[in-house]
Amino acid sequence: MDRLTNTIRPYAWGSTTAIPELIGVAPTGEPQAEMWMGAHPGAPSRLDRGAGESALSDVIAADPEGELGVAAVRKFGPRLPFLFKVLAAGAPLSLQVHPDLAQAKAGFEDEERRDVPIDAPHRNYKDANHKPELVCALTPFEGLSGFRxxxxxxxxxxxxxxxxxxxxxxxxxxxxxxxxxxxxxxxxxxxxxxxxxxxxxxxxxxxxxxxxxxxxxxxxxxxxxxxxxxxxxxLLNHVQLQPGEAMFLGAGIPHAYLDGLGVELMANSDNVLRCGLTPKHVDVPELLKVTLFEPGDPGILRPEGNGEEVYETPIDEFRLSRFVLAAGGAPRVLPDGTAQILLCTAGSPKANSPKSGELALTPGESVFVPAGEKVELSGTGTVFRATVVV
Known part of the structure; x- marks a missing residue:
């Protein structure tokens, strides 16, 4: 179990205050949009096991089965298949759609064949993966999701x-x-x-x-x-989430986040097709290929279960759950078959394992737990758990 050091991305739409308030530091005056937790090559989390700081992506690459678990490597390959974020929208994000897995593979292969540079502003597919995502509100959160x-x-x-x-x-x-x-x-x-x-x-x-x-x-x-x-x-449904409520965004669903602080969990991909609310490239023909023109209720997810409260989604690459810990409550024992990232969003909980000892957590702090390490949560506060389904 390792405490993570994470990168905060300063995108222009980010709030100047929400993430500093969560982690208890003074605002810098600059937008702070996303804190990334995971092994994405764009900004991998870092940890220190006694020999100096290393990127989580390098730690996993050195021993995929030991870090992720045999079943997870067999199912998803030797990589962490999700990216976990704290997202703070101070201004609307772009209106966008994500491809499904088959569309992502075909689009990526096509652009590779045509030698479209991976960093070209008109490139649509940065990788061959899909990007379903789940956002859970920490404050009142406003967004758009699916067609009216x-x-x-x-x-x-x-x-x-x-x-x-x-x-x-x-x-x-x-x-x-x-x-x-x-x-x-x-x-x-x-x-x-x-x-x-x-x-x-x-x-x-x-x-x-x-x-x-x-x-x-x-x-x-x-x-x-x-x-x-x-x-x-x-044309889209306007969605207002209260703290603890979430919405799932599958392939082809047009959506945008407008305002608020939340945790976001997604498949490890950068594939975004934009519809508007952006100065960036909008490829209308490609967008129309992947968009689902199906009206309906966007649906609001609420956690289910006692102890570990799960946000149910139809995706195996990630699974989000929440522990709300009360004073005097029994420790919560976490499943240990797969790698997981734990994020504290409130209070002063503790994570304890026979192997790593006890880590006291404060809001905004996160830890990486490799597969096979038994961890208990105790104390008071709220902890979100990101892992996979095998």
Whole structure:
């Protein structure tokens, strides 16, 4: 069991205060968007087993079966298949979709064949893996997830009273649901940029005036003026999570995080196809290939179980659970068959193992537990556990 040193990524959309408040340090004044915990090559966590600090990715590469467990290596290969994060959105993230595993493999192989540089701004597939993800709120958390029913989206657009939005509302009412959503998203993203910028400006002014259900979209335009993603966002479900609630985002589901602090757990991939709310490359034809145009309830996950509270998802590469520890409670014994990362988000819990002794944790601190090491949690506070399903 090893205490981790983690990298905080300073993306422009990050909150300047949320992560410093969690870990108990003074803000720097710069945005702090994500704290990465894991072995992703972009920013692997670091640990020290007595011979100086090493990257977790190197530690795993030196003994995959010893660190991850035989069953996990057999199923996922000699790598940690997930990336665990603390995410702090102070401004909206890009509206985006992730491919499924087959799409990711085909897209990556195609771009490799065409010699598209891996760091090219127009490259879509950075690797051959899918990127399902789960976000769990630590504070009230706001986002967008999945398509609204087309008639609901049509009513929302019509309510703005913007003439240039009427054709989109008419399309949403005139076609079968999936065809309508595909046609309207395509039209929004391929419209003349100058005309769309005027539409976005008018829509944002109307949204600000109307408030209520329109308030989230009025805020988008302040960060992304003229961006067609502002209109595309109105096709999606607006989701508000309370602390402890989560949402799962599978392949093909358009989504965006708007505001709040949460923990995020995802498959270890960088594959993102953007729809809008970004200055980055938007590949509309590729986006339309991977997007699921299925309206529905985005669903809010709440943890299930006593002791270890599990957020159930249909993914094996990661599994998120939570322990809420109370004073005087019995120690919680963790399963030891696979590697795990433990993250403290509140209180002053302790992690103890016969091999490594006791580690006292404070909010924002995390530990890596290799497969086969028995660990107990005690004390008071909240600990999230990230592992895999074998």
């Amino acid at each position: 029913p087309p008639l609901e989206a049509a009513a929302l657009l019509e309510g703005l009273g913007v003439n240039s939005l009427k054709p989109y509302a008419d399309l949403l009412r005139a076609h079968p649901e999936e065809a309508a959503l595909r046609e309207v998203l395509t039209a929004v993203l391929t419209a003349d940029r100058a005309e769309m910028a005027r539409t976005v400006t008018e829509a944002a002014a109307a949204a600000e005036r109307l408030g209520g259900a329109y308030a989230p979209y009025a805020g988008l335009v302040h960060h992304y003026p003229g961006d067609p993603g502002v209109i595309a966002a109105m």
